[in-house]
Amino acid sequence: xxxxxxxxSIAKDISLAPVRAKEIGAGAFALFLKNxxxxxxxxxxxxxxxxxKENLKSLGFLERMVLPHAxxxxxxxxxxxxxxxxxxxxxxxxxxxxxxxxxxxxxIHPGAYIEGERNDGLRRCAELxxxxxxxxxxxIVALEDTAGSGSNLGSSLEELSTIIECAKKKDxxxxxLDTCHLYGAGYDIRTKASSVMDRxxxxxxxxxxxxxxxxxSKAELASHxxxxxxxxxxxxxxxxFREIVSHEIAQGIPLxxxxxxxxxxxxxxIMLSEFHxxxxxx
Numbered sequence: 001x002x003x004x005x006x007x008x009s010i011a012k013d014i015s016l017a018p019v020r021a022k023e024i025g026a027g028a029f030a031l032f033l034k035n036x037x038x039x040x041x042x043x044x045x046x047x048x049x050x051x052x053k054e055n056l057k058s059l060g061f062l063e064r065m066v067l068p069h070a071x072x073x074x075x076x077x078x079x080x081x082x083x084x085x086x087x088x089x090x091x092x093x094x095x096x097x098x099x100x101x102x103x104x105x106x107x108i109h110p111g112a113y114i115e116g117e118r119n120d121g122l123r124r125c126a127e128l129x130x131x132x133x134x135x136x137x138x139x140i141v142a143l144e145d146t147a148g149s150g151s152n153l154g155s156s157l158e159e160l161s162t163i164i165e166c167a168k169k170k171d172x173x174x175x176x177l178d179t180c181h182l183y184g185a186g187y188d189i190r191t192k193a194s195s196v197m198d199r200x201x202x203x204x205x206x207x208x209x210x211x212x213x214x215x216x217s218k219a220e221l222a223s224h225x226x227x228x229x230x231x232x233x234x235x236x237x238x239x240x241f242r243e244i245v246s247h248e249i250a251q252g253i254p255l256x257x258x259x260x261x262x263x264x265x266x267x268x269x270i271m272l273s274e275f276h277x278x279x280x281x282x
C-alpha cells in the first residue's frame with residue numbers, strides 16, 4: 001500500500017495541518033514545526049498540541065505517515081563552532097516539538113561543509129546527529145539527499161550511508177529520497193528509476209527508507225540545482241513516477257509532494273495512487 005500526500009501549511013495554527021492534508025485526499029503529509037527561516041519561535045501552545053493530536057486521530061492519519069521537515073537554517077556539518085552550536089540547539093528544539101505532537105521522526109538536510117575537506121563535513125554531521133539524539137532512544141532522523149549545489153552534502157547515496165556509518169546512533173538514522181534532488185545530483189530516474197531505487201535498497205535496506213519527496217525537476221540532469229516542478233511538467237517526466245510508486249521502496253512510507261502548484265496536489269495524489277493500483281492489479 002502507498003500513502004501519498006503533500007507538505008501542507010501550518011499557517012494560523014499547526015493543528016490545521018492534518019485538516020489541510022485531508023482536504024486534498026492525502027494519506028500522508030509533511031509540515032514545518034515552526035517558521036523554517038528563523039532561529040527561534042514561540043513554544044507550541046498546549047491547546048494547539050492537543051488539537052493536532054485529535055485531528056490526526058479523528059482524520060485517520062497514521063503517526064508514521066507524518067514526516068516533519070526541519071528548518072532551513074540548520075547546518076549540522078558546519079565547521080564554525082558558533083553555527084554548529086546554534087544548529088544543534090535549533091534541531092533539538094524541533095525534535096522536542098515533534099515529540100510534543102506525538103511524532104517520532106523528522107526530515108533534515110545533511111548540511112554544508114563550507115570549507116576544508118568534504119569527509120570532515122560528513123563526520124561533523126554524524127557527530128551532531130548523535131548529540132541531537134542523545135536524550136532519546138525512540139526517535140528517528142531521516143537524512144534527505146540533496147542536488148549537491150555548492151558545498152552541500154548528501155548528493156550521493158554513498159555520502160548518506162557514510163554519515164550513518166559514522167554515527168553512534170546509527171539505528172536512529174534513516175534517509176528520505178527526493179526525486180528532484182536525485183535527478184539534479186545526476187541519478188537518471190527519468191530512464192533508470194527502478195535501478196536507482198534498487199541501489200538505495202541495497203545500500204540502506206527497506207527499514208532505513210523513512211519517506212520520499214515526490215517532485216519533478218525544472219533543472220536538467222546533473223545540474224546540481226534544486227528546482228521543483230509539478231509532476232509530468234518537468235525534465236523527469238511522468239513515467240518515472242509511475243515506476244517509482246510501483247517499486248517496493250515506495251510501499252508503506254510517506255510519499256510527499258513538494259511540487260510547485262498546490263492546486264494540482266489533489267490530482268497528483270489521485271494519479272500516483274492510480275499508478276500504484278494499476279500496477280498491483282496486473
